[in-house]
Amino acid sequence: MNDSTKTPRQMISAASVHNEASRYARDGERKNDEVLITLFQSGDEDAFRILVERYQERVRNLIYSILNRSDVVDDLAQEIFIRVYEALPKFRFESSFYTWLYRVAVNKVRDEMRRKKVKRFFSLQKLMDDADAELTAKMSVAPEDHSMAEIMNDALNALPEKFRMPVVLKDVDGLSYDEIAEVLECGIGTVKSRLSRGRAMLRKRLKPLLV
């Protein structure tokens, strides 16, 4: 909506929100997500930058935890934030930005997994991808954690996607059941059940090492 089409009341309201948000920024206080979204919706592009910098590592690690591939993490994370950038003007604050962002991220990762399945079916790219992914993964994590990290990554990767997602969101990212249900767009009972089964599968797989 252009300024010329806004009513005076709307203009005052938007200006006041902007002023308030700017005051938070000047004060260096950590503004909550809603304020930043409001600022962005009112045209402050810097607010989006703050949101990105706040969540970029979580999103990157979420992708990494699910896909176990660091070579695609940044590209995917950027696509997620581009999608957020495009959808954020329509954000209606019906859920927290945090869970909404996670939902966008999880859906994007699911798309990527499906796309990879199709692509690998039709091409010989798999071998190259796997080799690159392995190398990049080893270079991206601290050397001393290689062995345990690799074991956990392998075990997680072996889980079906519907059980892997709740485990990652709960045990790696620390989301609550409600948040996970919201992110995965399913009931809490389903989350609990899948989480329980996912953990049982992990335990079965890792049992020889759990001494």
Add this chain to the structure above:
Amino acid sequence: MVNAMSRKKLANALSLYLDDALSAAEKSEIEAYLAAHPEAQKELDELRLIKTHLMQKPRLMHNDWFWTSLSRKLVQKNSPGGQSGQERENFFPFRRKLLPLAAPLSLTLAVMIGVGIFLQRDSLFRFYSEKKKQIQNAYSAGILQGKILPLFTNLNKDQVLRFALFGTLPLDTEAKTALRFDASSDSGYRIEIAKNNANSVPTVTASEFYSALNMTPNQHQIVDSILGSAKEKIQSSVFVGENSSLAIHSELVNLNRMVMSNIAATLQPRQRVRFKKYLEERHAPFTFVANVAPSVPPQKLFRAINATPVNDTYLVLTPDTICFSEIPFNMDSIRKNFEQALSSLTAIQVRTHAIVRRFRERSFTPPSGGERFDVRSGEDYFAVELHKNLGDFPDMPMLFKVVPRLPQGMTASDSLVMRFFRAPLPPGGTPFKGTAQMPQRADRSLKNSERRGIDLDSVIENMSKPKPEEKKYRNPYEL
């Protein structure tokens, strides 16, 4: 006593307990259960350990350039003509949203094509069969027109024996047309193609020959080997080629004498007498005499029959030319081509009669210089007489020299050989003379009056007969 829980219920309860998501009552209940069931406690400990490891999962290193690259993409995307990442990644020739439709459509199309092929299978089979046949025909025609083929590929033992005794090779199944060789004529070597001579060459079979001479089994074996070697030599000595050309190896003119001499050397004195009588009774143009001069042993003669020719000199006859030519034939390649042609053809068109007809019909301009040769022709024959020793041919002194058979009171010029070949020297000289070195082009002023040539079409049948089983011949003298 706490009752045992089902596996699923226990797993759910432990998962919730781990997350501290149970109510106080449920928590105390599960704790009591854990106290009573150490294996459940152990399971809980393991789940807790896994959770701890997952919580401590190494994190990715911070990417300081994340925003920089993201903002660049955002600027790119917001610029006019910019594409979204998703659109750029689309490697299908249609919009991604149509992807779910593409799979069933592709499947339907594949099924339709498969059904179409199944329904039209007879037509397709016919089409490809005809295509294959056409290709085979074209291939075979290409082989026959553009390559050289051996003329005698299916000689049997009787025919080789007839060649040894009478110097003739059949060019058709009824022996009406024959290729004849004589190295004993007064004027030199003679090669002749003649027809209507079925009566002049008596029918001789190997078995009848063996019994007439009362041969022992060992002698059978030796003579079989000699004839087998001669057969192979003949096969690799006469070829037909493009434009009805005929190539005859120069060594072939002496082969029948070598074979006859070798057979004679195999026999006992009494058998040799029978052999001479046998030749006489059948009016053979040759006989043999013991060589008083030092001669080669029969083993050496046998080896000479088997030996690879020392030269590649061929007498080449084409409808327009007679010449001697060095042709290094690759016998393996020729045999292979011929077998391929035979396997795909029911009949082979070899028309050597064109050579005969052309020579009969042309006029002659005498050349000058070089070795002389005469070409004689009549209604049913044409002959080439070579006034030279072929030079490289190993004219070895044989133990039994093969000579023209001369009845009492007959001179060499009126010998049986001459009468046998039915080519008496005309009183006025030779009708055609040429040189052995220079190819002679024919005068193309053909006469239209007579075009009756020697019909060699029945050679087709002879050549397309199944090849007899290969027999490996060894030197019988080394047994």
